[in-house]
Structure formats: structure tokens, C-alpha cells
Amino acid sequence: MSQKKAAQLRDTLNEHNHYYHVLDDPRIPDSEYDQLMRDLQALETKYPKLITPDSPTQRIGASPVSTFAKVIYNKPMLSLGNAFENQEVLDFDKRAQEHLKVDNIEYSVELKLDGLAMSLRYENGILVKAGTRGDGTSGEEVTHNAKTIKNVPLRLRGKDYPKLLEVRGEVVILTADFEKYNKKCAANGHKMLTNPRSGAAGSLRQLDSRKTAKRPLSFFTYAVGEGQDLPKTHSKILQQLHKWGLPIAPETQVLKGTQALFDYYQDILARRNTLPFDIDGVVYKINAIAQQEILGFVSRAPRWAIAYKFPAQEVSTKLLAIDVQVGRMGALTPVARLAPVTVGGVTITNATLHNQDEINRKDVRVGDTVIVRRAGDVIPEVVRMIPDKRKKRTSAFILPDKCPICGSDVMRVTGEAVTRCTGGLFCPAQRKEALKHFAARRAMDIDGLGDKLIAQLVDKSLVENIADIYQLRAEQWASLERMGKKSSEKLMKALEDSKKTTFARFLYALGIRDVGESTARILSENFSKLDTLMLATNEALQDLPDIGPVAAQSIVAFFQQSHNRDIIQTLQDEGIHWEVATPVTTKPSLAGHTFVLTGTLQEMTRDHAKAQLHALGAKVSGSVSKKTYCVVAGEKAGSKLDKAQKLGIKIIDEAALKVLLDQ
Ligand code: IVH
Numbered sequence: 001m002s003q004k005k006a007a008q009l010r011d012t013l014n015e016h017n018h019y020y021h022v023l024d025d026p027r028i029p030d031s032e033y034d035q036l037m038r039d040l041q042a043l044e045t046k047y048p049k050l051i052t053p054d055s056p057t058q059r060i061g062a063s064p065v066s067t068f069a070k071v072i073y074n075k076p077m078l079s080l081g082n083a084f085e086n087q088e089v090l091d092f093d094k095r096a097q098e099h100l101k102v103d104n105i106e107y108s109v110e111l112k113l114d115g116l117a118m119s120l121r122y123e124n125g126i127l128v129k130a131g132t133r134g135d136g137t138s139g140e141e142v143t144h145n146a147k148t149i150k151n152v153p154l155r156l157r158g159k160d161y162p163k164l165l166e167v168r169g170e171v172v173i174l175t176a177d178f179e180k181y182n183k184k185c186a187a188n189g190h191k192m193l194t195n196p197r198s199g200a201a202g203s204l205r206q207l208d209s210r211k212t213a214k215r216p217l218s219f220f221t222y223a224v225g226e227g228q229d230l231p232k233t234h235s236k237i238l239q240q241l242h243k244w245g246l247p248i249a250p251e252t253q254v255l256k257g258t259q260a261l262f263d264y265y266q267d268i269l270a271r272r273n274t275l276p277f278d279i280d281g282v283v284y285k286i287n288a289i290a291q292q293e294i295l296g297f298v299s300r301a302p303r304w305a306i307a308y309k310f311p312a313q314e315v316s317t318k319l320l321a322i323d324v325q326v327g328r329m330g331a332l333t334p335v336a337r338l339a340p341v342t343v344g345g346v347t348i349t350n351a352t353l354h355n356q357d358e359i360n361r362k363d364v365r366v367g368d369t370v371i372v373r374r375a376g377d378v379i380p381e382v383v384r385m386i387p388d389k390r391k392k393r394t395s396a397f398i399l400p401d402k403c404p405i406c407g408s409d410v411m412r413v414t415g416e417a418v419t420r421c422t423g424g425l426f427c428p429a430q431r432k433e434a435l436k437h438f439a440a441r442r443a444m445d446i447d448g449l450g451d452k453l454i455a456q457l458v459d460k461s462l463v464e465n466i467a468d469i470y471q472l473r474a475e476q477w478a479s480l481e482r483m484g485k486k487s488s489e490k491l492m493k494a495l496e497d498s499k500k501t502t503f504a505r506f507l508y509a510l511g512i513r514d515v516g517e518s519t520a521r522i523l524s525e526n527f528s529k530l531d532t533l534m535l536a537t538n539e540a541l542q543d544l545p546d547i548g549p550v551a552a553q554s555i556v557a558f559f560q561q562s563h564n565r566d567i568i569q570t571l572q573d574e575g576i577h578w579e580v581a582t583p584v585t586t587k588p589s590l591a592g593h594t595f596v597l598t599g600t601l602q603e604m605t606r607d608h609a610k611a612q613l614h615a616l617g618a619k620v621s622g623s624v625s626k627k628t629y630c631v632v633a634g635e636k637a638g639s640k641l642d643k644a645q646k647l648g649i650k651i652i653d654e655a656a657l658k659v660l661l662d663q
Pocket of ligand 1: 077079110113114115133170283
């Protein structure tokens with residue numbers, strides 16, 4: 001019975017993992033996935049014999065190993081020859097044509113991912129071994145780490161896979177994941193990853209897979225090592241691998257003729273920074289397997305494939321000065337001023353140094369020659385300095401102890417990496433940033449209110465807070481530099497237009513710490529009225545998806561400040577409004593869910609709560625079981641609360657219940 005249940009849960013979880021991480025098309029909410037995972041964990045804890053190698057519970061990492069075992073490759077893991085200009089590709093194609101005695105070769109073309117190669121060995125569809133490339137014939141076994149990579153299938157899908165299938169691919173960190181991870185590290189004072197490639201490499205070669213599990217790695221398959229009865233072309237093989245659940249990188253194509261190969265190169269190069277990961281070129285592979293076999297390989301590189309490399313994303317330059325910028329929340333960010341260099345086709349003169357800890361760790365000083373890096377939409381950053389090129393008599397850089405803009409004291413909370421100006425809205429830098437944020441396209445979208453105008457407004461003391469901009473008169477606007485009568489009228493109209501907005505945009509525009517666009521959207525979806533949100537408790541907020549204790553605390557603290565409440569009032573008096581979403585009459589969210597009420601409720605009677613829950617389609621039961629959806633715990637809750645905790649059931653308090661009923 002339990003065995004069947006465990007198998008069912010494994011199947012369901014593996015299936016949803018595939019939808020989420022391979023197809024990027026989630027079919028159930030995260031909360032539901034987490035619940036299924038907890039159910040399986042509970043079963044496996046009770047009956048450890050039920051744990052299988054393909055159980056999704058095995059993704060969290062295992063105890064550290066002391067050394068890496070060796071993996072031997074029956075078919076060596078090959079590398080690629082490189083081309084840096086068109087002529088080298090033409091030569092490659094010509095050699096292959098001569099050897100194959102054909103005159104128009106079909107190529108499968110793909111991205112050259114900039115990560116670390118990994119082999120995955122599936123026996124009877126189950127992932128049994130993973131290894132790095134090493135010297136090509138033997139590498140390090142990293143099965144424990146590979147299993148923590150979310151889009152690596154622990155079991156292949158379907159039934160028609162070969163008994164033995166060994167595939168190769170690249171482990172990378174997606175640009176978005178890299179940014180998110182480093183932002184979190186910077187905020188918490190943890191060591192940041194240098195770049196996605198070395199981050200991926202370091203994470204895969206970890207002895208402690210629990211550490212690897214914390215790194216946001218992804219895998220993309222690009223070749224087969226061993227495997228029988230596969231399709232006859234490389235492109236079809238990739239399609240087949242995808243059907244078996246293996247992730248394949250986007251942008252693969254089948255092309256004929258060298259001109260098409262060059263067009264592909266140019267097209268991808270132009271879009272390089274919009275791709276989800278770093279690439280260092282494209283790869284051309286002769287598509288027909290029969291032709292590949294004729295050509296074979298020489299010294300570790302196949303004669304049927306070649307990489308056409310892109311210009312580097314990392315270059316060295318001189319660090320001329322370090323300036324300090326003050327952000328919207330007062331954070332002091334050291335910014336490197338650089339001798340201009342072109343990186344990946346774009347000239348850069350500034351790069352971020354993040355914070356004091358990062359400067360110390362990298363030991364970067366004015367006058368140093370440094371490596372700078374640019375990728376995706378990420379602000380360029382200083383990766384490291386080159387020790388050999390350091391001049392004598394340089395000194396370490398230390399952030400000032402007064403705000404360089406307003407002179408207020410700066411402060412660094414123990415345990416935090418960020419140094420902040422304590423001036424708040426007294427600090428012109430913070431005021432400007434708050435206004436820029438408020439007016440931004442994704443916030444109040446005030447057309448024409450750009451950085452330069454905002455700087456003038458603040459420097460001339462025309463505005464102190466975000467609400468003041470709606471109170472400026474036409475002649476005040478017209479008095480600003482580069483503002484005539486016409487442009488000031490245009491701006492007044494834009495201000496008027498911005499007054500009709502959405503609740504989510506308004507919340508985002510307020511600039512509450514830790515409330516980005518997605519949190520603002522969640523708040524707007526869960527609170528029908530601003531008044532209710534302004535009174536929400538920390539617990540009620542934390543009960544919402546994706547809102548943790550830090551954001552909850554920031555939200556509560558923001559609305560507790562009377563000056564913030566005054567600003568909101570002024571904004572509303574000025575006519576800022578949004579349409580309230582029409583309440584859904586039947587609330588499917590609670591339909592069929594079983595609630596249990598326990599302990600004493602302070603503000604409502606139990607009967608009242610029960611009646612309201614029933615009205616929303618929920619069931620109310622007297623006892624806690626696995627089927628319980630949620631337990632409402634009042635004062636002095638006892639054994640039912642304990643049981644709910646043991647079963648991992650969602651527990652909310654009276655305040656959170658009120659929020660839920662209020663929706
Ligand atoms: S094929 C049979 N395809 O580049 C040839 N390699 O510089 C084996 N790489 O070791 C490699 N993207 O780690 C191939 N689409 C791609 C690739 C790719 C990245 C890496 C791989 C290889 C290295 C060679």
C-alpha cells in the first residue's frame with residue numbers, strides 16, 4: 001500500500017518537475033508541489049526502504065564524500081576545435097566535403113554553452129552515474145551533485161529508451177539565476193560567485209552535495225556518448241533526447257551551406273545578451289551520423305564538428321577611480337571608473353564593485369589592472385585584479401563614514417554587507433532615487449519625468465516626497481531648465497494620466513523595501529483594499545505565497561510610519577485611483593478544502609468563522625488528518641495544533657484567517 005503510494009508520489013513529482021524545469025510550463029502551484037514532496041518525505045522517513053535512486057527527495061543533497069571516485073568513459077568525452085574567423089569555417093567545411101566526397105553538407109547548428117561538461121549515464125532509464133570530463137577518458141564522479149540539478153531527470157520519460165544511454169551536456173548557471181543568487185549573497189554578506197561559468201564549475205566539483213543543491217545550476221544536453229538504436233541524424237537525436245525528458249538548449253537548427261552558417265553566427269551574436277545563459281560561440285555539427293563516423297576524430301576533437309567562437313565577455317582594463325553612489329534605500333555602492341574598453345562589442349567605463357566586503361575579498365585598488373565582465377542585462381562588474389600588474393604604493397579602498405551626498409552618518413548593521421546613509425529622505429540622492437522609482441514606466445509610468453528633471457526638482461527643493469510632484473503648478477514646471485510652456489503642459493497631462501493606475505503598480509511605486517514588482521502583485525491579488533493591507537499583521541503577510549519574514553517586516557514597518565501614511569493620503573487626495581478587481585462570486589480557491597478550527601478565537605466566534613468558511617465553499621472538520629488543508633490556531637491551541645505541525649499542514653492564526661475571509 002505505502003509502496004504503491006510512494007511510487008505514485010514519485011511519478012507525480014517527477015512529472016511536475018519535468019513540466020516546471022524542462023518545459024518551463026508549470027501545471028500546479030508551488031505550494032501543491034511542496035505538499036506532495038512533504039507527503040513523500042513523510043512516507044520515506046517512516047519506511048526508509050521505499051527510497052529509490054530516482055526519488056525526487058534525493059535532490060536535496062547527501063552527506064559529503066571525502067574524495068571523488070573515478071568514472072571511465074568507454075567513448076571518450078571529446079572537446080571541440082575552434083574557429084575565430086569565417087575562413088577557418090570555410091576550410092573546415094572544404095576538408096569535410098573532400099573527405100566525404102559530397103558538395104553540400106547538412107549541419108546541425110547550436111549554441112556553445114559556457115559552462116562545464118558533464119556526462120549522465122542512464123541504465124534502464126534511471127540515472128546511475130554522472131561525471132565530469134576530466135582528461136576525456138576518465139573524469140570525476142559527481143552523481144551526488146548532478147542529482148541536485150533541478151532539470152536533470154532522475155528517470156527518463158517514456159519507455160522506448162535504450163537499456164544504456166549515456167549523454168553529455170553542459171552545466172551552467174542561467175543569467176537570471178546568477179543575478180538573483182549574487183544579489184542575495186551581496187545582501188547577506190555571503191561570498192558571491194565570480195561569474196556563471198566558474199560558479200557552475202565550482203558547484204559541480206563540490207564534495208558536499210548539500211552545498212551544490214543551494215546553487216542554481218541547470219543542465220543542457222548536446223551529445224550522446226553510448227546508446228543503441230538512435231536516430232540517424234544529430235538533430236533527430238536531440239529531439240529524441242528531449243522526448244525522453246532531457247533538457248536541450250534553445251536555438252538549434254539544421255542548415256546547409258556556409259553562408260547560412262555565418263548568418264546563424266551573426267544572428268546569435270546580435271542576440272547574445274538576450275539569451276538565458278552565457279555562450280562563448282556557436283557549434284556546427286555535421287548532421288548525418290554516418291558522415292560523422294566516416295570523419296572520426298583527431299586528438300580529442302571530432303573532425304565533424306567545430307566551434308565558432310565569439311569575442312570575449314571578460315577583458316582587462318585600468319581602474320581609474322572608485323566613486324560611491326547612494327541608492328534609493330541609502331545603500332552606498334562603490335563604482336569603478338574604468339579606462340574605456342569594449343566587452344562583447346559594447347564600450348564600458350563603469351562597473352560595480354558591490355560593497356566593502358567584495359572590495360576587500362577581491363583586494364581591488366585604484367590604479368590596478370582589473371578584469372571586467374559583462375553579460376546579459378547585468379551591470380558590468382569588476383571580477384578581479386591582476387596581481388602582477390599592481391603598482392607600488394597603492395592603498396586599500398574604504399567606504400567613507402559620512403554619506404558623500406548629504407553628509408549624514410553611514411551605518412552598517414552587523415551581519416549585513418550593505419553600508420547605508422542614515423539620511424533617509426533628507427538625503428537628496430535617496431530622494432531622487434525614490435522619485436525616479438515612482439515615475440518609472442513599470443511603476444506610475446509618468447511619461448517625460450526623467451532623471452534630469454527629477455534632479456532639478458530635488459536640487460531646487462521643489463519636492464520633498466513623491467506626492468509633491470502632483471502639487472507643482474504649471475509655472476513651476478515651466479521654470480525648470482529645458483522646459484518650455486509646451487513641454488510643461490505635456491508633463492502635466494502625463495501626471496494626470498498616471499493617476500489612473502493599478503493597485504499593483506501603485507504598491508510597487510511606493511518603493512517599500514523588499515517589495516518588488518512580483519511582491520506588489522501578490523499583495524494586490526490578496527488584499528482587495530489598501531486599508532486592509534495597511535493594517536495587515538506580519539503573520540498574515542507571511543502567510544501569502546513568496547512573502548518571507550523580511551519582506552513582511554518591511555511592509556508592516558512602512559505602513560506604521562505616519563509620514564508614509566500621510567503621503568499615501570495625499571496621493572489619494574490628488575486623485576490617484578485604480579479599479580478594484582470585481583470579487584469572484586464563487587471562490588474556487590477554498591472550494592473543497594477542509595479547515596480545522598482549534599483554540600480560542602479572540603475577535604470572532606467559532607460559529608461565525610465556520611459559517612464564513614462554509615460560505616466560501618470550504619469544509620470545516622473537528623479533527624486533523626492528512627486530508628486537512630489548513631488549521632486555524634487560536635489562543636491555547638493544543639493537540640490538534642501539534643498534530644498539524646507533525647503532518648506538515650498549513651497553520652494560520654486568526655489574523656490570517658480574517659485576511660483570507662476578507663479576500
Ligand atoms: S559538442 C563531440 N556541443 O565546449 C563533441 N560541446 O570547447 C563534444 N560545449 O567540451 C562537444 N556547448 O563542454 C558540444 N553545443 C555544444 C556545446 C559544447 C558547449 C562545450 C563542451 C566541450 C567544449 C569544447
